[in-house]
Amino acid sequence: MAHHKTVLITGGSRGIGAETARVFAAQGYKVCFSYLSNQMAADAVVAEINSQGGQCIAVQANVAQEADIVRLFQTVDEQLGALSVLVNNAAILQQQCRLVDMTVDRLRAVLETNVIGSFLCCREAVRRMSTDHGGQGGVIVNVSSGAAKSGSPNEYVDYAASKGAIDTMTRGLALEVAAAGIRVNAVRPGMIYTEMHASGGEPGRVDRLKERIPLQRGGRPEEIAQAIYWLASDQTSYMTGSFIDLTGGL
Numbered sequence: 001m002a003h004h005k006t007v008l009i010t011g012g013s014r015g016i017g018a019e020t021a022r023v024f025a026a027q028g029y030k031v032c033f034s035y036l037s038n039q040m041a042a043d044a045v046v047a048e049i050n051s052q053g054g055q056c057i058a059v060q061a062n063v064a065q066e067a068d069i070v071r072l073f074q075t076v077d078e079q080l081g082a083l084s085v086l087v088n089n090a091a092i093l094q095q096q097c098r099l100v101d102m103t104v105d106r107l108r109a110v111l112e113t114n115v116i117g118s119f120l121c122c123r124e125a126v127r128r129m130s131t132d133h134g135g136q137g138g139v140i141v142n143v144s145s146g147a148a149k150s151g152s153p154n155e156y157v158d159y160a161a162s163k164g165a166i167d168t169m170t171r172g173l174a175l176e177v178a179a180a181g182i183r184v185n186a187v188r189p190g191m192i193y194t195e196m197h198a199s200g201g202e203p204g205r206v207d208r209l210k211e212r213i214p215l216q217r218g219g220r221p222e223e224i225a226q227a228i229y230w231l232a233s234d235q236t237s238y239m240t241g242s243f244i245d246l247t248g249g250l
Helices: 015-026 039-051 066-079 104-129 157-180 205-212 221-232
Strands: 006-009 030-035 055-060 085-088 138-143 182-189 243-246
Touching: 006 015, 006 066, 015 030, 015 039, 015 055, 015 085, 015 221, 030 039, 030 066, 039 055, 055 066, 066 104, 085 104, 085 221, 104 138, 104 157, 104 182, 138 157, 138 221, 157 182, 182 221, 221 243
Parallel strands: 006 030, 006 085, 030 055, 085 138, 138 182, 182 243
Antiparallel strands: none
């Protein structure tokens, strides 16, 4: 049990983020997660974890805003102590459409949250974890997407491109900080049963497309959370700059 370790999960009030918070808490981690606006859902996750003997806090923060990210990390410093693991999970997508119909405002929103936000969270984590900066080392797990490889044509090319950027950042940062005691890896979930699909205008998207998946079903958030925890654990101590595809065979 990792009673001395702290994990920060961005976007932890629902879906993959909430399941990841539960998994880390069950393994003895002190947990902080951010949420954008749904305080009721965030409070429910916090209450659940704390009622089971864990230690969990939630912080409202928009990862598209640098000041919010800095405040989020400072809250972890003050309330939970040294950061051991960052899970970069917060991301958005917008209504399904083809690139020809995308507006610049849409593109900015997706890239500011999914790319710039993740870069800034990594920056803050490295400043705390790096042995070059007096830290004790640590782990970063980025949540990419199978869309980074498929491109999500006709639906979310912008989201797919943002996750392609996360893949490149994962590889580059892993090499940049390996000698400073930090491992950086990523998971690429495929079609998972989460509320995110409703944001794209099709809550039942996974069921519509599941027959295309070799395993003939969508994935569950807890299946992704377990992989994220494995990447953060000592069982993968020789693994960095690598990816796990969790796409049911696609």
